[in-house]
Amino acid sequence: MKKEFWLEKWQNNQTGFHKDFTHPLLVEFIEQLNVSKGDTIFVPLCGKTIDMLWLNSQGYHVIGIELSQLAVEQFFSQNNISFELAKDSLFNVYTHENITIYQGDFFDLTPSHLQNAKAVYDRAALIALPDGLVEKYTEKMLKIIPDNSIYLLITLELQRTTTDALGPPFSIPDKKVHQLFTQYQSVTLLQEEDIIEREQGFQKLGCAYVYERVYLIDKD
Numbered sequence: 001m002k003k004e005f006w007l008e009k010w011q012n013n014q015t016g017f018h019k020d021f022t023h024p025l026l027v028e029f030i031e032q033l034n035v036s037k038g039d040t041i042f043v044p045l046c047g048k049t050i051d052m053l054w055l056n057s058q059g060y061h062v063i064g065i066e067l068s069q070l071a072v073e074q075f076f077s078q079n080n081i082s083f084e085l086a087k088d089s090l091f092n093v094y095t096h097e098n099i100t101i102y103q104g105d106f107f108d109l110t111p112s113h114l115q116n117a118k119a120v121y122d123r124a125a126l127i128a129l130p131d132g133l134v135e136k137y138t139e140k141m142l143k144i145i146p147d148n149s150i151y152l153l154i155t156l157e158l159q160r161t162t163t164d165a166l167g168p169p170f171s172i173p174d175k176k177v178h179q180l181f182t183q184y185q186s187v188t189l190l191q192e193e194d195i196i197e198r199e200q201g202f203q204k205l206g207c208a209y210v211y212e213r214v215y216l217i218d219k220d
């Protein structure tokens with residue numbers, strides 16, 4: 001999938017994945033990460049999620065990575081927070097107190113960017129990536145997050161009609177999660193729920209079901 005795809009989505013305001021509230025499953029399961037205040041949580045493919053603000057309000061430091069400059073700037077402007085902007089070879093680096101967002105390509109990150117991360121909070125990143133790229137994503141993640149990282153994953157398995165099934169959101173069944181994270185030490189399913197009844201956007205896509213699943217993953 002070309003980077004332009006996501007940049008255009010942001011330019012055209014096609015951001016149905018964005019929620020204007022903190023994700024309830026993050027609030028419910030944050031304790032499972034067993035992180036302490038002051039620890040750093042990595043939020044990959046972060047968009048402009050206000051989950052980063054919530055994490056920061058709970059005392060955690062946050063590192064995000066997002067391709068779209070528009071998304072990053074909307075995160076700061078729509079939440080009325082100032083930022084400082086610096087350059088790191090391949091990234092624009094936006095910071096506000098304990099929130100740092102790298103604007104650029106996830107695949108350009110190196111372990112040095114994440115050396116202080118204790119945990120990963122990943123919501124709606126896997127469903128953004130097609131077959132082939134999603135495997136590269138979890139392989140890259142394994143290389144850049146520190147050993148002993150713990151990973152809270154929220155993802156979706158959905159049934160699409162065949163005609164519109166070419167683009168995201170891509171379905172990530174339970175079996176695929178286990179395949180993607182096979183090199184990690186453990187993958188534990190914490191919760192699953194069919195959310196189709198309350199998700200009009202997915203009803204419009206013609207989905208018969210949308211299983212939202214939460215996993216806890218130990219790197220090692």
Ligand SMILES: C[S@@+](CC[C@H](N)C(=O)[O-])C[C@H]1O[C@@H](n2cnc3c(N)ncnc32)[C@H](O)[C@@H]1O
Nearest residue numbers: 006017045046047049066067105106123124128
């Ligand atoms: C489905 S959205 C999820 C956003 C966010 N996690 C949330 O919960 O609202 C996927 C995001 O990934 C970003 N993205 C896609 N490919 C990327 C890449 N290679 N590097 C960084 N960000 C990327 C897109 O711009 C988009 O904002």
